[in-house]
Amino acid sequence: MRAQGVFGWLKTAKWGFRWLEGLVPPRLFRPRKLRYAYVKVTLAALLGVLGCSADAVAANTIWPSSAVPAVTDVGADSGVELGVSFKADVNGYITGVRFYKSAANTGTHVGNLWNSTGTLLASATFTSETASGWQQANFANPVAVTANTVYVASYHSTIGHWSASWNFFASSGVDNPPLHALANVSGTPDGRFTYGSGSAFPTSTNTANYWVDVAFTPVSTPPSTNASTIWPSNAAPAVADVGADSGVELGVSFKADVNGYIAGVRFYKSAANTGTHVGNLWSSAGTLLASATFTNETASGWQQVNFANPVAVTANTVYVASYHSTIGHWSANWNFFASSGVDNAPLHALANTSGTPDGRFTYGSSSAFPTSTNTAN
Numbered sequence: 225m226r227a228q229g230v231f232g233w234l235k236t237a238k239w240g241f242r243w244l245e246g247l248v249p250p251r252l253f254r255p256r257k258l259r260y261a262y263v264k265v266t267l268a269a270l271l272g273v274l275g276c277s278a279d280a281v282a283a284n285t286i287w288p289s290s291a292v293p294a295v296t297d298v299g300a301d302s303g304v305e306l307g308v309s310f311k312a313d314v315n316g317y318i319t320g321v322r323f324y325k326s327a328a329n330t331g332t333h334v335g336n337l338w339n340s341t342g343t344l345l346a347s348a349t350f351t352s353e354t355a356s357g358w359q360q361a362n363f364a365n366p367v368a369v370t371a372n373t374v375y376v377a378s379y380h381s382t383i384g385h386w387s388a389s390w391n392f393f394a395s396s397g398v399d400n401p402p403l404h405a406l407a408n409v410s411g412t413p414d415g416r417f418t419y420g421s422g423s424a425f426p427t428s429t430n431t432a433n434y435w436v437d438v439a440f441t442p443v444s445t446p447p448s449t450n451a452s453t454i455w456p457s458n459a460a461p462a463v464a465d466v467g468a469d470s471g472v473e474l475g476v477s478f479k480a481d482v483n484g485y486i487a488g489v490r491f492y493k494s495a496a497n498t499g500t501h502v503g504n505l506w507s508s509a510g511t512l513l514a515s516a517t518f519t520n521e522t523a524s525g526w527q528q529v530n531f532a533n534p535v536a537v538t539a540n541t542v543y544v545a546s547y548h549s550t551i552g553h554w555s556a557n558w559n560f561f562a563s564s565g566v567d568n569a570p571l572h573a574l575a576n577t578s579g580t581p582d583g584r585f586t587y588g589s590s591s592a593f594p595t596s597t598n599t600a601n
Contacts, residue, residue: 283319283320283439283440283441284400284402284403284439284440284441284442285322285400285403285437285438285439285440286308286310286398286400286403286404286405286437286438287398287400287435287437289357289358291324291435292324293324293387293388293389293433293435294388294389294390295387295388295389295390296324296326296356296387297326297327297328297329297385297386297387298384298385298386298387298388299384299385300383300384300385301381301383301384301385301386302384302419303380303381303382303383303419303420303421303422304380304381304384304386304417304418304419304420305336305378305379305380305381305417305418305419305420305423305424305425305426306323306378306379306380306381306386306416306417306426306434306436307336307338307376307377307378307379307416307417307426307434307436308376308377308378308405308414308416308433308434308436308437309340309374309375309376309405309406309412309413309414309416310374310375310376310377310403310404310405310406310438311371311372311373311374311375311403311404311406312369312371312372312373312402312403312404312440312442313371313372313401313402313403313404314371314402314442314443315368315369315370315371315442315443315485315533315534315536316368316369316402316440316441316442316443317366317367317368317369317440317441317443317483318337318345318346318363318366318367318369318375318377318438318439318440319362319363319366319439319440319441320335320348320360320361320362320363320438320439321335321336321337321348321360321361321377321378321379321436321437321438321439322335322358322359322360322436322437322438322439323335323358323359323379323387323434323435323436323437324357324358324359324387324435325353325354325356325357325358325359325387326356326385326386326387327355327356328383328385329356329381329383329384329385329386329387330383330385331381331382331383332349332350332382333349333350333353333359333361333379333380333381333382334347334348334349334350334361334379334380334423335347335348335349335350335361335377335378335379336377336378336379336380336423337363337367337375337376337377337438338375338376338377338378338425339375339376340373340374340375340376342425342427344425345367345375345538346363346364346365346367347363347423348361348362348363348364349361350379358437360439362439365482365483365539366441366483367483367538368443368483368484368485368536368537368538369440369536370533370535370536371533374406374412376416376425376426377436377437377438378416378423378425378426378436379436380422380423382421386434387434387435388432388433388434388435389432389433389435390431390432391431391432392415392431392432392433393405393406393407393408393414393415393431393432393433394407394408394431395407397412397414402440402442403438403440405433408429408430408431413429414429414431415429415430415431415432415433415434416428416429416434417429417430417434443485443534453490454566454568454571454573457525457526459492460492461492461555461556461557462556462557462558463555463556463557463558464492464494464524464555465494465495465496465497465553465554465555466552466553466554466555466556467552467553468496468551468552468553469549469551469552469553469554470551470552470587471548471549471550471551471587471588471589471590472548472549472552472554472585472586472587472588473504473546473547473548473549473585473586473587473588473591473592473593473594474491474546474547474548474549474554474584474585474594475504475506475544475545475546475547475584475585475594476544476545476546476573476582476584476601477508477542477543477544477573477574477580477581477582477584478542478543478544478545478571478572478573478574479539479540479541479542479543479571479572479574480537480539480540480570480571480572481539481540481569481570481571481572482539482570483536483537483538483539484536484537484539484570485534485535485536485537486505486513486514486531486534486535486537486543486545487530487531487534488503488516488528488529488530488531489503489504489505489516489528489529489531489545489546489547490503490526490527490528490529491503491526491527491547491554491555492525492526492527492555493521493522493524493525493526493527493555494524494553494554494555495523495524496551496553497524497549497551497552497553497554497555498551498553499549499550499551500517500518500550501517501518501521501527501529501547501548501549501550502515502516502517502518502547502548502590502591503515503516503517503518503529503545503546503547504545504546504547504548504591505531505535505543505544505545506543506544506545506546506593507543507544508541508542508543508544510593510595512593513535513543514531514532514533514535515531515591516529516530516531516532517529518547542574542580544584544593544594546584546591546593546594548590548591550589556600556601557600557601558599558600559599559600560583560599560600560601561573561574561575561576561582561583561599561600561601562575562576562599563575565580565582573601576597576598576599581597582597582599582601583597583598583599583600583601584596584597585597585598
């Protein structure tokens with residue numbers, strides 16, 4: 225069975241995604257067709273656009289609106305990007321960027337959110353600014369962020385007159401749970417800046433506080449019963465049991481239209497697919513983002529495991545969900561991804577093409593990133 229094995233069987237492995245939609249009533253996403261094999265991994269994710277606050281008063285910030293810099297106006301300067309390194313205690317959404325403005329800090333200001341290595345996650349131009357004091361720009365789509373992960377918020381000033389408190393981060397940061405601005409140490413540099421006529425990742429650091437802030441909305445994971453899936457729980461694979469096989473990791477490539485969270489993984493189980501099963505979430509390059517062992521499984525049908533912490537995912541970015549089966553007897557629909565994927569917005573299982581391989585698998589006695597592909601679901 226191995227020769228035909230995953231290449232044939234995986235094409236039909238059926239995957240489902242469990243998508244938790246913040247404050248809007250959940251709905252069940254159904255596929256256009258049910259031709260894939262049912263290695264049904266369900267990804268649970270939190271939709272944040274409607275579940276996030278776009279108002280700084282309702283959101284968490286590092287500094288209160290009453291906070292005032294030691295130096296409100298440093299004087300004229302050339303164009304510069306000023307930023308702060310921060311993290312949150314819990315998963316949530318960054319809905320916008322704030323900065324403190326002096327009366328002379330005029331011109332266009334652009335707020336940005338970056339990951340710690342300089343990837344731009346979101347950008348917004350400030351509008352309807354007041355003459356001075358705290359300003360806020362909200363992103364078109366809130367950005368999902370992961371607990372205890374460092375990000376950088378910044379804004380660009382064109383003519384100087386920005387605000388500062390010198391040596392602010394020299395020995396300590398600022399703790400205003402769930403948000404934390406970080407001390408300027410080797411592992412978490414702060415007092416971030418870079419000169420230039422337009423926005424750029426602020427790579428230079430010192431110990432100054434440039435009074436940049438974020439608007440953050442925490443997210444709690446709704447009950448799994450409130451999640452939606454690409455395939456409903458009454459969907460059944462074309463081949464429920466492919467027969468005995470050696471240990472194998474079976475997976476699906478997918479993406480979402482919006483930022484959100486993956487809360488867990490599901491798969492369809494045949495009665496003979498016994499033993500320990502482990503669900504995993506990976507980046508498209510094979511970085512393991514989360515893992516969990518299935519417990520309290522039923523004899524057959526859909527099984528689900530939730531991660532200890534939901535994983536923030538970025539819109540239009542490819543991820544891979546998978547699970548490990550130790551003795552075979554997994555489920556499949558052959559040639560499911562041969563010419564097309566499944567589009568059930570906001571989730572998309574991808575066709576098996578050179579840019580987005582699907583029908584993913586890899587043999588081994590334990591979980592590993594499924595690098596081999598074919599057209600099975």
